[in-house]
Amino acid sequence: MAKLSIARLSAYARPEAHLTKQTSHGAIVTLVGASLAIFLFLNELGYFWKLHRVTKMSVDLERRHDLNINMDMVFSAVPCAVLSMDILDVSGTMESDVNFARGMNMHKHRLDSKGKQIGKAEYLTPQSQQMIQDGMGGGMMNINIPQAMKHLTEMEDEEGHHEGCRLKGNMVVKRVAGRIHLSVHQHQIFMMMPQLMGSHHIPRVLNMSHHIHEVSFGPHYPGMVNPLDGFERIIVRGKQYEAFKYFIKVVPTEYYSRLGRVTETHQYSVTEYSSPIPADSPLVASVDIMYDISPIVVTVNDRPPSFLHFLVRMCAVIGGVFAVTRMTDRWVHWIVGKVVK
Incomplete structure (x- = not known):
């Protein structure tokens, strides 16, 4: 009786075998349905x-770490000894590749006139400047004269062979608005020492033609796009020289992989601007990368x-x-x- 009572709860009544009939059109419908x-x-x-991929935006309320910048650029007409790199930000920090800068892991590789690398070793910029703190919040610039003269000799030699330079590496900067200044403005050091120049001369380089292999802020994640990667600006001989500026808005990004792993990185948008430099102008050619941090954080989620x-x-x-x-x-x-x- 108990078994019969449970059977009444079944929603799938089974007809007797002699009451069922299989047809050919029923088989066709069954195969199509299967x-x-x-x-x-x-x-x-x-x-x-x-x-x-699900993307959402929200206000960034976290106190995040320093900003990591990856760079790989080629300057076809600027020798490594002539090329100078400065980092400045709104907090007052000023770092350079010739003043023992901390957090600047940048490497220079000399290129010949055809764009091929000269040797395997990187070019080491002579450390001719060092900021000495006076213990009262101030400081003074110490000039290493032998290193400065060595630097000047290398400038003349590389400029005479029409060399180029590849600048590659990464740097850690404060998480505030700042500027990366790529130029030849370090020559001003020698302007302050005319009595030491002797027969040397300061090469004047105005052609800042460049090819950007990479400019990124943090690690890469699948599908990430860096707008400046592969970008180039070439100045043909006989044309007017230009100074280039890139205004970048850096957006904090959190990427969640399919396995739930979190990668903190940054995306960015960029606006380009260039201004002409007359050949007789005292202005110095440069490439400036101005960056600012967005208060919005983007979350990219790839979890299924x-x-x-x-x-x-x-x-x-x-x-x-x-x-x-x-x-x-x-x-x-x-x-x-x-x-x-």
């Missing part, structure tokens, strides 16, 4: 495994939907196919019956 179910199942499975959500969709697909197939079979059976009669 094929449709398999197709939809594979489609849902592919949708579950493929990339599901939950497995439970996947099971719900599977049940809906399979159940819907069988329901439609059963209804189709009834209609086909009714139509066939009418035609036979």
